[in-house]
Amino acid sequence: MKEIIHNVYIIEREGKEILVTKSKYGSHYGERKIGEFREWIPSRSKLAAMILKGHVIDIKPDWKVLYLGAASGTTVSHLADIVDEGIIYAVEYSAKPFVKFLQLAEERRNIIPLLEDASTPWKYNGIVEKVDFVYQDIAQKNQIEIFFANIDMFLKDGGEGVIMVKARSIDSTAEPEVVFDRVVKELGEKLEVVAHGSLEPFHKDHIYVHVRKTK
Amino acid sequence: MKWNVWFGEVVEEDGKLIAKKSSDLVESFKNASNPEALPFNLPEVGLQVFESLEDYYRTLRKIAIKVTSEKVEKELKREDRYVILLLKALDKLNESINMLEEKLRDIEEVKISETTEDFRERIEELKRLRRRIEKEIEDVITKIAPNLTEIAGAVIAARLLEKAGSLERLAFLPASKIQILGAEKSLYKALARMRRGKPAKTPKHGIIFIHPFIRTLPKRKRGRMARFMAAKLAIAAKLDYFKGELDESLAESVRKKYEELRREKDKPKKEESKQERREEKQKKKKKKPKHR
Numbered sequence: 001m002k003e004i005i006h007n008v009y010i011i012e013r014e015g016k017e018i019l020v021t022k023s024k025y026g027s028h029y030g031e032r033k034i035g036e037f038r039e040w041i042p043s044r045s046k047l048a049a050m051i052l053k054g055h056v057i058d059i060k061p062d063w064k065v066l067y068l069g070a071a072s073g074t075t076v077s078h079l080a081d082i083v084d085e086g087i088i089y090a091v092e093y094s095a096k097p098f099v100k101f102l103q104l105a106e107e108r109r110n111i112i113p114l115l116e117d118a119s120t121p122w123k124y125n126g127i128v129e130k131v132d133f134v135y136q137d138i139a140q141k142n143q144i145e146i147f148f149a150n151i152d153m154f155l156k157d158g159g160e161g162v163i164m165v166k167a168r169s170i171d172s173t174a175e176p177e178v179v180f181d182r183v184v185k186e187l188g189e190k191l192e193v194v195a196h197g198s199l200e201p202f203h204k205d206h207i208y209v210h211v212r213k214t215k
Numbered sequence: 216m217k218w219n220v221w222f223g224e225v226v227e228e229d230g231k232l233i234a235k236k237s238s239d240l241v242e243s244f245k246n247a248s249n250p251e252a253l254p255f256n257l258p259e260v261g262l263q264v265f266e267s268l269e270d271y272y273r274t275l276r277k278i279a280i281k282v283t284s285e286k287v288e289k290e291l292k293r294e295d296r297y298v299i300l301l302l303k304a305l306d307k308l309n310e311s312i313n314m315l316e317e318k319l320r321d322i323e324e325v326k327i328s329e330t331t332e333d334f335r336e337r338i339e340e341l342k343r344l345r346r347r348i349e350k351e352i353e354d355v356i357t358k359i360a361p362n363l364t365e366i367a368g369a370v371i372a373a374r375l376l377e378k379a380g381s382l383e384r385l386a387f388l389p390a391s392k393i394q395i396l397g398a399e400k401s402l403y404k405a406l407a408r409m410r411r412g413k414p415a416k417t418p419k420h421g422i423i424f425i426h427p428f429i430r431t432l433p434k435r436k437r438g439r440m441a442r443f444m445a446a447k448l449a450i451a452a453k454l455d456y457f458k459g460e461l462d463e464s465l466a467e468s469v470r471k472k473y474e475e476l477r478r479e480k481d482k483p484k485k486e487e488s489k490q491e492r493r494e495e496k497q498k499k500k501k502k503k504p505k506h507r
């Protein structure tokens with residue numbers, strides 16, 4: 001058993017290595033509870049997939065996080081285990097999945113739910129503070145533009161960002177590789193690209209891009 | 216300078232930032248919008264009016280949950296109605312634009328004047344309105360029915376919703392019904408013919424027939440594609456209604472089925488049509504007793 005990020009462990013279970021977060025809370029999306037741990041399922045959460053692909057970001061327990069595309073809170077539930085002294089501002093524009101998300105927000109102390117459109121960040125610009133980490137997972141055509149707008153408004157200098165990109169939501173006809181090259185280049189024009197890579201086999205035709213605000 | 220923040224206002228006086236707490240936090244939370252990045256960090260300034268950071272976050276969280284729950288409830292009630300009404304308005308708008316253009320052409324054949332130019336400009340305005348409505352429909356349907364939209368595209372997804380009447384009703388329709396949704400007229404006609412003892416084909420596909428995955432297949436394969444797509448759409452509608460979250464594997468399976476059908480070697484024609492005829496006969500046999 002080893003801790004790779006605060007409250008994130010890889011443990012052995014029935015001869016297999018699995019990713020878990022240490023959690024005081026119960027199961028949120030049907031994941032197994034193993035003692036004090038919750039299984040973090042990579043096919044359900046792109047952040048888990050990224051970590052299992054070997055890219056580890058040292059998320060600190062007191063980080064302030066802006067999370068765009070929170071849906072019903074699969075990934076947020078684990079992130080909330082990690083930043084147990086921090087705060088997650090979670091933005092989602094669709095009401096339906098947010099019903100379940102609200103249960104999570106009621107249970108945890110460190111989640112601020114916001115039913116807003118991430119493409120209009122000025123609307124929550126009097127609520128969200130300056131953050132250490134912006135995470136975005138919205139399958140939208142203009143997702144890069146949205147990512148930039150939120151980073152401009154909320155990310156501290158030197159802060160980290162991760163965007164999960166699905167090739168087909170940006171361009172449904174071009175080859176994924178071509179789309180990814182374009183995306184990485186576009187991000188690199190304004191931000192430092194720390195790393196990027198595929199999320200296969202957990203998520204088909206998806207990549208993560210890890211950036212830093214140094215420019 | 217003055218900024219609207221969730222707990223009230225922050226004003227700059229003599230180069231100093233001063234926080235003012237609102238007496239109605241729900242109201243100030245809803246209005247906490249600023250066009251430019253704030254030149255200060257919120258909780259720091261907030262400490263002027265809150266006892267501690269703990270107090271700050273506890274209050275913020277409480278208000279956020281309250282406002283968001285109310286918003287969620289409101290939205291759930293009305294978004295599918297909104298799409299349906301927009302769609303109906305769009306149909307009327309289309310009719311109007313066509314009708315007006317026809318009239319304008321008639322007049323222009325006789326004489327072009329300032330009045331006809333004005334007329335044309337108004338029609339262009341209506342066309343701009345039409346594009347805005349189409350965009351709005353697309354945005355909202357993608358949001359409230361991500362799975363239907365991923366499989367069928369925004370236009371067909373919105374039409375299915377309109378034909379069903381609500382997302383709830385669509386979620387409870389069987390696949391066989393979804394497959395012919397939008398083809399009710401021809402279905403009723405066919406049934407009426409049958410009742411009169413005349414031969415008639417029941418329609419195989421309704422609105423989903425305009426989907427490129429069906430349209431671009433050879434005729435013989437369309438029925439199978441439509442059936443498969445309708446089955447996936449039935450699942451998608453349930454997912455959208457109950458969970459509202461995208462499951463990418465659904466649309467992926469439809470894409471695969473399409474590729475599979477497209478590549479599928481053509482069976483020798485005779486054999487296939489024989490087989491199809493046999494199937495048709497069996498269907499009719501089964502149906503007959505019902506009609507007697």
Ligand SMILES: C[S@@+](CC[C@H](N)C(=O)[O-])C[C@H]1O[C@@H](n2cnc3c(N)ncnc32)[C@H](O)[C@@H]1O
Binds near residue numbers: 097
């Ligand atoms: C792939 S899901 C996110 C899954 C989630 N990140 C997780 O791992 O638990 C994408 C979500 O982004 C939301 N979304 C898409 N566009 C958005 C926008 N402009 N603003 C806010 N949310 C958006 C969708 O409604 C959907 O719930």
